Amino acid sequence: MPIAEDSPTLDVLERLSAATDRMTFDSLLRQLGLPEGVLRGRLRSLVDRGWVHAEPDDSYTIGVGALRPGSAYLLTDRAVRLAGPLMAQLRDRLSEAVRLVRLDPPGIVCIAGREAPQDLIGSAVGRRMPAYATASGKAILAGLPRERVVQLLDQGVEAHTSETVVDRAALFEELAETRARGWAYERGQFQPGVGCVAAAVPGTTDAISVGVPLARLTDDHATEIAANLLRTTHELGEALRR
Known part of the structure; x- marks a missing residue:
């Protein structure tokens, strides 16, 4: 069978x-x-x-x-292939870990990464995470119709840390801020002591994120990361359209 x-x-x-x-x-x-x-x-x-x-x-x-189909998926995925060099360049510029994630309802899954020496998480490829509690997930959700986001949230929302935003009105306010700003930002909402900045890849349900220990994640550093991220996600979006 x-x-x-x-x-x-x-x-x-x-x-x-x-x-x-x-x-x-x-x-x-x-x-x-x-x-x-x-x-x-x-x-x-x-x-x-x-x-x-x-x-x-x-x-x-x-x-x-179980690695066989997963490896085959990653080897044949065009976004993963095109994102690899761009993520490596971003990691080298920022000296921070960089990851490519994809919406896998109701959460997200990491499909590629470039690690940094001081990374607190380690390899995250294949890891599933809640979209509502991660910057990369928020970056993706911000680009979806409200009714689709409601459907995803209806499948369950729980606090992963004391910082996780679980109130629905507050979540939609965060998504509105993300849309207006063009990138998402969270501090310790999913993993204690770690924050993240992320931007969606145009025309996809993917996002690229940069994870940083909170001790180094000042607002100025987050703004610097975001500027670099937006250039990278724009380049990847352009490459995928060719």
Whole structure:
């Protein structure tokens, strides 16, 4: 049975991919609501193919085989290819980590990055993040119709730090400020001690962001980052239109 046509198998993969630690069989059984025999069969098939890794204690993690489609996606994605040199130049100018993210409703996912020596996060490629709590997500949401943003927010909003903006009116006010300014700015809303400046790539649902420890993220530094970001996102948008 092809994996792409098997909804229970995809449910297993998506649940393991979203987990931050290994999951026991019992927790998968509770969360997925599948018959025990069906779940055992799906896991056995996925383990045999390398998509899932099984631990001796009957717990599971996403397997190295799951890298294959992800790597193929990144290798064939035109925005990732074109953004690479531009992000490297931006990182070298600013000495800060740079990332390309894409809307993956209801959140965003990092699809490329260029790391900096003082980066506090490390490689973030493949990481899913909430759009409403990140500068890159806000940059993308600011360009969407209000009703589409409402649909995304209706799928859940929660505080990730004490700085996360969860009030809907305040969120829409932030998005209006982002549209007027042309770039998004947040301080510690998603990760404590880290802020971010981001700008959307014109004509896409992508954004490029620069993450900075709050100790270095002054308003002047944020303005400098934004000026460089806007040039980079404009160049990438132009390249994608050719």
